[in-house]
Amino acid sequence: MNLFIQRHRRRSNPGAMPGTITVQPHAQAPQLDMITFGPEAPKGSITHNSLDSLDAMPPLPEHHDFLWLNVTGLGDAETLRAVGKRFELHPLVLEDIANTSQRPKEEDYESCSFIVIRVPDVASSTDEAVDGWSGKLWTRQIALCVGRDFVLTFQEQDEAALAPVRQRLLQQQGKLYQRGPDYLAYALLDAVIDTFFPVLEQYVDRVEELEASVMDIDPQKGISTVHAIKRELLALRRIFWPQRDMVSQLLRSESAFINESTHLYLRDCYDHSVQLLDLVETCRETTTSLVDILLASQSNKMNEVMKMLTIIATIFIPLSWIAGVYGMNFDPERSPWNMPELAWEYGYFTALFLMFAIAGGLLWWFWRKGWIGSKE
Amino acid sequence: MNLFIQRHRRRSNPGAMPGTITVQPHAQAPQLDMITFGPEAPKGSITHNSLDSLDAMPPLPEHHDFLWLNVTGLGDAETLRAVGKRFELHPLVLEDIANTSQRPKEEDYESCSFIVIRVPDVASSTDEAVDGWSGKLWTRQIALCVGRDFVLTFQEQDEAALAPVRQRLLQQQGKLYQRGPDYLAYALLDAVIDTFFPVLEQYVDRVEELEASVMDIDPQKGISTVHAIKRELLALRRIFWPQRDMVSQLLRSESAFINESTHLYLRDCYDHSVQLLDLVETCRETTTSLVDILLASQSNKMNEVMKMLTIIATIFIPLSWIAGVYGMNFDPERSPWNMPELAWEYGYFTALFLMFAIAGGLLWWFWRKGWIGSKE
């Protein structure tokens, strides 16, 4: 279950020294990639180096003023410490990079602007159980450090969300390679935030499906399913709120690492964050009224059962009473007043007729009340 | 269904270059109209040109300082790019114009103030299904760019909402043709926002109808209908909130493209936006208590069924028992104590009398409890 996304992550013990790097269990071994670029980089000069360690880092090529260093896998505290030393990262930044349960946030430090975002594990959310909602949405953390001439990214795994940006940079599409680290950071941010749209649309589809079939499904099971969806949406909302705040903070910040000209683009990013939040809230409100409908449907089923019982019992109870009366053993021989009907020639038929008349009358009455008219 | 208005719209892929123009499927081919006007335009000099392409754009006539270029149909990225180039629009503006799922917003750019509004498809909302609420409300996007001497409008289809403004301009009614682009933008905004009032009144009518008939309708179906209405209102609220914020932002903005003198008019516009929001919220709160009433009505119906069963069963069960007792076969010949009533002259009548007395007593008791008094 993933009610609380950051559970089962290891965090530093209470009272540990601030800046302690606590490697998560099962974290991958780190891999480093380095891309250099710059406003005057000639076409085709952008290259992509995979590094074994930071010591192997080549110098920046000519006309390449900027550096994107990507670290995939946070399983080795030593590597993180080396990167931290090389780029003068604050110990608290390193602690937050390693502890992958951060909420999205933005923090200004002397050497860089530190950004945390979360990316959905798309695979997890599409792999759905047969009946009911599997509820396996999982998000991973990506940390960005935006400096004057570098961008660092730290991923738990190699996220597909970053691939298009890397490609645009390597193939020198658009002006991405000519702009600074802040624009690259924006491009990464934008790519990650947009990844949530298809994920969210699955929830929307699921909610609409439920809405369409709400009258047919078992209310009890339906409520559980709605509850599961709601919980997922709650988890998403807990990511989208701080994510929106983070982008808004970037937008208003006067950080030395974010140029004015990038603000226009961040505003677009902010728009998308708000749309995500908006969609989640709409979904949530819809699920809330789904619960109402399901409860009413449950109550309705009870009504139907009760009506059934009432119709059958109401019809047969008087008939049985008549049968009971003529089953009494009063002795007609002792007195002419004792059950003379029993000796009457058409007594039996009269009794049967009386019974069918009563049954018919009641049926007609129920039909007029709409209890059986609306059924067939 | 239209739970989430911007669904089934195509958006750029995550990671796409910012400013990518993604044409929506089924978007119409663009048509351009051009109207020129100005404070000193002589009476009757305002003309209306339909252009094939931007290249065919004639120069501004004398005394016509301002230009309104309207683009209907967003199906051709090339045309949008050409317009963008001619009026120096930012790539992000073009992206938002083409992606017609934007929430209402206002953004300042260097060359213009960019405004997005939504207009309801009135036809869709009036075309109502026979029973239940059809729920077909649909909104379309209109984008405005307000520059120093031009207004650009981009519509998905030719919206009827803009027609009165165009007519006032062409016929030189009022002072519209004498004022600048900001006042024209205000007039368009005002016309579009007011279009929502008749749409909303349909919901109000529908809610009031439901209120009037709430005791008679099937609760289960009623709750579904209320739910559908609520969802529509939710969708409207999701438009009205950002719309109000957008107008408020225009009102407070110190944009170079909005003159002080237009602020008074925008304040009026703001008032209308608030009234729309107010109406929607009132409708929503009313539907919420309708659900309460419907649930109570459902529960009440169950009560009635149970009362029916209880009355019938309570009356006949004792009677049947009496009939059962006198149907026992204890042998009166073996002992004088065995069922002497059976041999009594008036035994049968006494038994019948006893039964009717019990039934009558119970009926009186139920009547006194109000179980059957309130019925007839």
Place this chain on the structure above:
Amino acid sequence: MNLFIQRHRRRSNPGAMPGTITVQPHAQAPQLDMITFGPEAPKGSITHNSLDSLDAMPPLPEHHDFLWLNVTGLGDAETLRAVGKRFELHPLVLEDIANTSQRPKEEDYESCSFIVIRVPDVASSTDEAVDGWSGKLWTRQIALCVGRDFVLTFQEQDEAALAPVRQRLLQQQGKLYQRGPDYLAYALLDAVIDTFFPVLEQYVDRVEELEASVMDIDPQKGISTVHAIKRELLALRRIFWPQRDMVSQLLRSESAFINESTHLYLRDCYDHSVQLLDLVETCRETTTSLVDILLASQSNKMNEVMKMLTIIATIFIPLSWIAGVYGMNFDPERSPWNMPELAWEYGYFTALFLMFAIAGGLLWWFWRKGWIGSKE
């Protein structure tokens, strides 16, 4: 019904020219009264002129620096336009004066401060239907324009709320006639706001009545009544919120038309607005828990019905079974094992005793469970 107070009012068509005066249907023909006053007006010199038209307006008497012009009835656009021209009112002000569905608000214009308030139709709210809540509360608009040396008031009908202020002015009670237009506007505002207190107290009485009788009334009908009250309170709240904001805005405004010395008095006015809002909210919260109680009461009635059925059925079903057993026709003559009880001398009495013993035992058990102990 009055769910949405401004319904059935005519508003300008979407796209109409701003400042268009749209006369409401059934609006009365206008009547003008003029009162002049001033800090140095000698005792007894205040007079009250009813004018046929604005042209007949006499010049201000000596020592009378200020003017109160009251227009009752908004049925003639021409008169409004004349007043607007004479006092240099903005076209939007005139539009809002004629369209009597405005929410309370305050707007600063060059020539005056424009204030809209609403006054309850007291008659409507006291005229109550026989059972249930009639729900006929109606409010009308009063518009005020406060200039440097004049106050204009525009009423739909002649409101009783303004009478005491007019009298104080004419009789030169207190210092009202010595102070400026802003203080007069405050006095009018205060009088109108205080009119809501007796109206609201009717709702309070009604809610308290419901609270006292909540156990006795029919839950279904009770919920409808509560719903109707809630709707009225909602409508009142929709007036009180913007009214409070309007007073607060006046209080904080640096308008040239409101003197500092009047702020102290407006603070008092603000206090009353807050008290009204407070009362409405308290009423609303109380009605919300009334619904809970009514639902519980409904559920309780169902419980009682079920208990009744269960008691009767549980007692008689075993008895009937015993009677059924001794009504079986096993032939005692074929075998001594076949129902020897039937031939036993005290068989009948034993059977009856058994039945009464079972019934008594069950009754005792129900009494011990509190099912019938708590009844009688």
Place this chain on the structure above:
Amino acid sequence: MNLFIQRHRRRSNPGAMPGTITVQPHAQAPQLDMITFGPEAPKGSITHNSLDSLDAMPPLPEHHDFLWLNVTGLGDAETLRAVGKRFELHPLVLEDIANTSQRPKEEDYESCSFIVIRVPDVASSTDEAVDGWSGKLWTRQIALCVGRDFVLTFQEQDEAALAPVRQRLLQQQGKLYQRGPDYLAYALLDAVIDTFFPVLEQYVDRVEELEASVMDIDPQKGISTVHAIKRELLALRRIFWPQRDMVSQLLRSESAFINESTHLYLRDCYDHSVQLLDLVETCRETTTSLVDILLASQSNKMNEVMKMLTIIATIFIPLSWIAGVYGMNFDPERSPWNMPELAWEYGYFTALFLMFAIAGGLLWWFWRKGWIGSKE
């Protein structure tokens, strides 16, 4: 009932002159006490004078720079007017002093800072009805005017809450007598606010009692009780919110009558106000879930009743049918196929055995389902 605390208080008629003193019905005749003190007042020199009228006010003794004038009983407009004149109080202040239904507030005037607080009538809240919650909490108003060298207090009755402060002043305990009027005002405020703690603890006790017994009490009655408590808490909250705001305003005010050095103490006062609000909110949230539990408990009782009926009916209905079958009168003499069991030697015992077997089987089945296992 006290749903709306200020009901049945007389307020000025709408349209009355501002500053009109409206004496409440049943208001006591005023009594005046005067205490003088100052930073240099020698030990034992503090005295306490009861005055008949303001004219009898003695001059300040030497070294006594400050004055505390307390007015108990607000039944005489003349006295209030005299006090107002002597200390240059604004007419609106006098109006608010006499109208004892004010919410807590703070207002700055030229001559003084005017503070309204409310004090609970402790007696009322402890006097509890036998079953259910009596709901008799009542609060009274205390008005303070803090000037440069005086504090005026206006009470409806002689409040016990002020006694300890008066005693500390008279006995020159601590530094109270050496500090200025603002510190005295703080001390009075603090004393009054702390009076609410024991009152609130009664509610807490009551809620905890209900929580402990929630399974045993009658749900219907329980919900009414919870409702009554909630209403009281609502009334308290309506006092605590503005009270907190009032203290916060004092804290942030730059009034000439509140010294910087007193701010530290007011911060403490603010803390207590927040704690009161906090307690009330916690109580309210707890009562809300109590309603859930009570409704579930009610529903549970219904379940139990239904289970009872179902068990009895399900067991005996088949048995009765068997008895009915063997009570049929098919003639065995006409055909050997007609009910040969009746003539079988062990027929009766077989039938009885069959019945007991069915009954036993059903009981076992119910026990396995947990319907009767969990009972005993």
Place this chain on the structure above:
Amino acid sequence: MNLFIQRHRRRSNPGAMPGTITVQPHAQAPQLDMITFGPEAPKGSITHNSLDSLDAMPPLPEHHDFLWLNVTGLGDAETLRAVGKRFELHPLVLEDIANTSQRPKEEDYESCSFIVIRVPDVASSTDEAVDGWSGKLWTRQIALCVGRDFVLTFQEQDEAALAPVRQRLLQQQGKLYQRGPDYLAYALLDAVIDTFFPVLEQYVDRVEELEASVMDIDPQKGISTVHAIKRELLALRRIFWPQRDMVSQLLRSESAFINESTHLYLRDCYDHSVQLLDLVETCRETTTSLVDILLASQSNKMNEVMKMLTIIATIFIPLSWIAGVYGMNFDPERSPWNMPELAWEYGYFTALFLMFAIAGGLLWWFWRKGWIGSKE
């Protein structure tokens, strides 16, 4: 019970002198420890002195510029007063230290910054009752005074949460001993706040357990359990909200006692506070929908019971009626029309067949309706 954490704490009587130290009942006798440190303290020179009284306090060793004085046990007002005098604490600070029911807060005084935090009694929350939730979470207060060259801590008991920090200081791990009192205060704060994470995870576990088993448990008991958990979460939230505000206030404060360089670290602390709040809110929202599920499950159980009754009754009531009909005593000898079936050769078998056919038909119908199909 611990609904209101600060209950059963003694507070000063209303009206008591501000700054009165009210020792709590059962408070421990105080113990003092003193640690001195400083930026230039040589390795191994940090010592830890336990003092009997403040008089025994040794002078600061050379190179030790800072002092941490820890007071464990607040049972002696005299000691508190002595500490207060020695470090020039304000009387209100001493009052708040002794009254251990404060909410987390931060207050600036002239001599120090005063911080109150709460620490959970971990033991209490793990000690869980057998069924249901024991609900024994208890928090204790820790007060910190951060001065220019000292930190004072006041604990009710010796809290384990502070131990790791003390150890890091004594063993000169990291740079803790080189930094000032503000960094030490941060380290203590951080340690205490992190203590809540394992506590909260117990609640998360418990909620997830409930979620997993929600279909199986008794709804009534389940709701009580959820209610108990909710109450605990409410209590935690009441600590986390002011705690977050307190850290935020520290972060934004321009106190002379908090250096700029410590702000980065406090930001980390703030992050953790927000995460705690976030977790609590998520838990609370989850419990709210658990109640929905439990109520639906309760309703479902009722449905099942009713279905059972309806099936049995509906099947046997018609059969019993047939048996009743053939138990009637119409005399076949008087008339050939009187019950000729009784004399028919295959009458009995036909009747039995009819009964089984009806029963079978009804069973098939119920199965088709899904009433018994979904059971087995």
